[in-house]
Amino acid sequence: TQQPGQAYAVEWSGNVRSEDDYTIDTELNVGEVLELAQAEPSEINSELEPDVETDSENINVEIDTEIELEDTAPAALPSTVEESNTVPNAPGSTDSIESSSPPTSDLSSPDVLPDIRLGEDSDSINGEANTDFTEVPDYLLSPSNPLFVPVNPETVETAGTQPISLAEALEISRRNSRELQSALQQLEQSQEGLRQQRAAYLPTLQLQSTLTHSDDDLPGEFGDFDGSATVDTVFNTVIRAEYDLFTSGLRSANVRAAEESVRSQELQVEVVKEDLRLNITTAYYDLQQSDQLVRIAEDTVEQSQISLRDALAREQAGVGTRFDRLQAEVDLANDEQQLSNALRDQSIARRQLADLLSLPPGLDLSASDPVEVAGAWAMPLEDTLLLAYRNRAELEQQLSQRELEKQQARAQRANRWPQLSIFAQAQSVDLLDVTRGPNDVETLSAGLQLDWLLYNGGSTRAGARQEAIAAELAETQFADTREAIRFEVEQQYLNLGASFKNIQTASSAVDLAKEALRLARLRFGAGVGIQSDVLEAQTRLTEAEVNLVTAILDYNRALVAIQRAVSNWPDNNLSADPAREF
Structure with a gap:
């Protein structure tokens, strides 16, 4: 157990090897080279490295340098879940994987992550992708007209490939996502429904006007027309004001139900936002993996070409x-x-990401971020579960749906009881063809109106019972959602731990495979090895590199998946109005 402020002699045990572990003097003669080529790797180690002790099972490297450990012990976890709202950043870059701490299955402490960065640049590893506001070129935004359909080949032809980072991809998805736009539109629709229900607390004022013209010829005593006629033009105007004094709880129940509908849709916006982040990030990691597999396949083809060239030279030399x-x-x-299959998979991954981002036709994408470990998860499983129960919008949605159904059941029951309203009405009847006379009428009236549904065959009772059953169903769905969240968190937590170990193992395997291939070529060039050894070592190196890429990206996928399982990370705040973020 290491304590801060104490000195230790570092002793390392393992199978990791890098190209720097072996140094061969360029002045060796041919006989010495043949002797080294015929020797076992352990014998080469003993001759070239005086500080290496070997045995048949393990390799122990003793470093005499004493390292003064700084007082950088990880802080204890906070006592409450609310205080655990940060992810520790990965350490700075180092020269090789040996400097990392050994893998551990306990993810509750901020372990030192391996400094692995695949690609051309390998300076350092970053933490999580920057999700702050990122500038996005206008040509990466989807067309404003959703009904746009390309009609000529130029509009669907791929004009080029645009490199984007993960932060840019997330920002583009926030602006282009049609699913998110639909969720926001549905939220606006529910908000208008709430305004409609709240309007019931205000009086209503109605104006009604009619203009009637009649022209009647009256028949005489013996059926013939005597020429008399009645011509009337009547203008009738009614103004009525009405206000519900008592609704037996119907009005308040409808308003509460509309409020819960708005809250449920706000939570749905948050769910869509979290799912969108997960899907985009996962698709970006898929694209990174396809890019790395293409790179590995190209390197493998280059190594195969070298092997073929050596085989041809040896055949020609006899x-x-x-x-x-x-x-x-x-x-x-x-x-x-x-390589051909890897290029195909790369093209598919690019198009899949472009489709998720709803990019304009004719644009292709490539990943500009290097493949690296994305960060660490510092909380133990128990705190992670409690945080997920508090942060997940899906649980809050079920509670909101339960309350909505209860209010709708209350509204159904209110229809059985009296509804009392007050009204005032003014009416004017004006006969326009004559001057003001007895036919012109102006009336004013006011009063109370009582409506009471005495019997409707049990329809109201059945409707109330139907809503009550729906509320019970929401409770059952809440329990199912809670168990699904627990399984999701546990599954991703286990994936995170396994992927963390796989990174260490795969990185060691890559170094070993590189050294094995170097020795196989050395032995083959000296004439003491065979071609199949080189080909087998090359195949194992390819497998090790693929495993390393897969391990890193599986870890990153598990990390973003557990962040989705918890949700609202790292703020740990279930937003009261998620729409404000857009």
């Missing part, structure tokens, strides 16, 4: 066989096929 050359040609053909 020290190689035709079988070795044919075997190298077959391996090169297989590797070229793997």
Whole structure:
């Protein structure tokens, strides 16, 4: 157990090897080279590295340098979940994977993450992607007209490839996502429904006007028209004001139900936002993986070409066989096929990300961020579960739906009881064809109106019972959602721990495979090895590199998945109005 402020002699045990572990003097003669080529790796180690002790099972490297450990022990976890709202950043860059702390299954402490960065740049590793506001070019935004359909080849032709970072992809999705736009529109729709229900607390004022013209010829005593006629033009105007004094709780129940509908839709916006972040980030990691697989396939093809060139040279010099050359040609053909498949998968991953981002037609994407460990998860499983129960919008949605159903049941029951309203009405009847006379009428009236539904065959009771059952169903769905959240958190937590170990193992395997390939080529070049050893070592190196890429990106996927399982990370705040963020 290391304590801060104490000195230790560092002793390392393992199978990790890098190219710097072996140094060969360029002045060795041919005999010394052949002797080294025929020797076992452990013998080479003992001759080239005086500080290396070897045995048949393990390799122990003792470093005499004493390192003064600084007082940088990880702080204890906060006592409450509310205080655990930060993710520790990864340490700065180091030269090799050996400097990292050994893997551990306990993710409750901020372990030192391996400094692994695949690609051309390998300076350091970053923490999580920057999700702050990022400038996005206008040509990456989707067309404002959703009904736009390309009609000529130029509009669907791929004009080029645009490199984007993960932060840019998240910002583009926030602006372009049609699913998010639909959720916001539904939220606006529910808000208008709430305004409609609240209007019931205000009086209503109605104006009604009619203009009637009649022209009647009256028949005489013996059925013939005597020429008399009645012509009337009547203008009737009614103004009525009405206000509900007592509704037996119907009005307040409808308003409460509308408020819960708005809250449920606000939570749905948050769910869509979290799912969108997860989907975009996962698709971006898929694109990174496809890019790395293409790079590995290209390197493998290059190594196969070198092996084929060596086999041809040895065959022409009379020290190689035709079988070795044919075997190298077959391996090169297989590797070229793997490269073709990797390029296909890369194109599919690019189009998939472009589709999720709703980009305009004719744009292709590539990942500009290097493949690296995205960060760490510092909380233990128990605190993670409690935080997920508090932060997940899906649980709050079920509670909101339960309250909505209860208010709708209350509104159904209110229909059975009296409804009392007050009204005032003014009416004017004006006969326009004559001057003001007895036919012109102006009336004023006011009064109370009582409405009471005495019997409707049990329809109201059945409707109230239907809403009550819906509220009970929401409670059942709450329990199902709670259990699903627990399983999701536990699953991603286990994936995170396993992927963390796999990164350490895969990085060690890559170093070992590189050294094995170097020794295989050395032995083959000295004439003491065979071509199949080189090809086998090359295949194992390819597998190790693929495993390393997969391990890193699986870890990143598990990290973003557990952040989604918790939700609202790292703020730990279930937003009261998620729409304000957009």
